[in-house]
Amino acid sequence: MDIQSFSATYWYIWLLVVLVILILILLNGGGILLYHKNRQKFIKEANQVNDNNIPMRAPSTISTINMNNKPNYRKMSILSAVTRNSSVTNSKVYPELNTRKSRRMINSLPNITTINKVVRTSQARPLSPLSDDMNEKADEMDLSLEEFQRQALAEHNFMRAMYNKSPLKLTESLNIYAQYWAEQCARTNIIKQSRPEWRLQCNGQSLGENIISIKSLQPFDGSYFTSLLMAKGNQSKEVDCILNEVSTEVGFGRAQTQPNDDTQQVQWIGVAHYYPYRQLTAVQS
Known part of the structure; x- marks a missing residue:
């Protein structure tokens, strides 16, 4: 029996073979599309904030926090409702800070009892990521989150006092x-x-926010955090948040990144929230 007669007699076998090949091609293509779709979804979710999965640092009096019922600024009684004075425009630009003079003033200050007698000069020095005895210094400078917050508050209020601004109050809800x-x-x-919606629902008033990072393995102290923000310049948003006339309360946070590979460096991230906040009109965001 030749091929032509075989094909005429058993045509359904060829049809079955063709159908099987088509099904395999479709399955392979569908698998590839599904892989790319799931991969893009994974990458997108990795770069998004998921309020239900990511824990946040709670104060020592709170054992656990349910992120489905995360604190709402509208319901926080601990935040005082501040009535803004309509005459306050906060539109003037802060004068330039004499860096050399202020540095001498900082170094001449005595021990600050409000931050557990931490000498200001020891906290204002820059972190050196490339130091040879880095690990030893990291052990010596192991600062708790609470210590970081107290240091940042003391340094913030020190800077505000230089510009005749009222001191800020550290608030646990903002922390x-x-x-x-x-x-x-x-x-x-x-x-x-x-x-933005987080920072626009605080008793009907907006929150100011400062965020900055530094590549270092050493613990990030509150004084250096404030110094980095002030170094942005007298017309920056960062300085405007620190010296804002209407702000009365503040909260601070600090966290360290965990690099996925050797190409990434460890970073410390510092965050500050200010309540209430009115942006300086001369500041370019």
């Missing part, structure tokens, strides 16, 4: 949100501002 966002940025290794 929680600042620490939460610092850990979010550390998880994704992306330094960015938090979502």
Whole structure:
């Protein structure tokens, strides 16, 4: 029997073979499309904030926090409702800070009892990521989150006093949100501002936010965090947040990134939230 007669007699076998080949091709193509779709979804989710999966640092009096019922600024009784004075425009530009003079003033200050007798000069020095005895210094400078927050508050109020601004009050609810966002940025290794709706629902008033990072293995102290923000310049948003006339309360957070490979460097991320906040009109965001 030749091929032609075989094909005429058993045509259904050829049809079955063709159908099997088509099915295999379709399955292979569908698998490839599904793989790319899931991969893109995974990458997208990795760079997004997931409020239900990411824990945030709670104060020592709170054992666990359910992110489905995360604190709402509208319901926080601990935040005082501040009535803004309509005459306050906060439109003037802060004068330039005499860096050399202020540095001498900082170094001449005595021990600060409000931050557990930490000498200001020891906290204002820059971190040196490339130091040979880095690990030893890291052990000596192992600072808790609470210590970081007290240092940052003391340094913030020191800077505000130089410009005749009233001192800020450290608020636990703002600490929680600042620490939460610092850990979010550390998880994704992306330094960015938090979502605007978070900062626009605080008793009907907006929140100011400062965020900055530094590549270092040494613990990030609150004084150096404030110094990095002030170094942005007298017309920057960072300085405007620190010296804002209407702000009365503040919260701080700090977290460390965990690099996925050797090409990424460890970073410390510092976050500050200010309540209430009115942006300086001369500041370019």
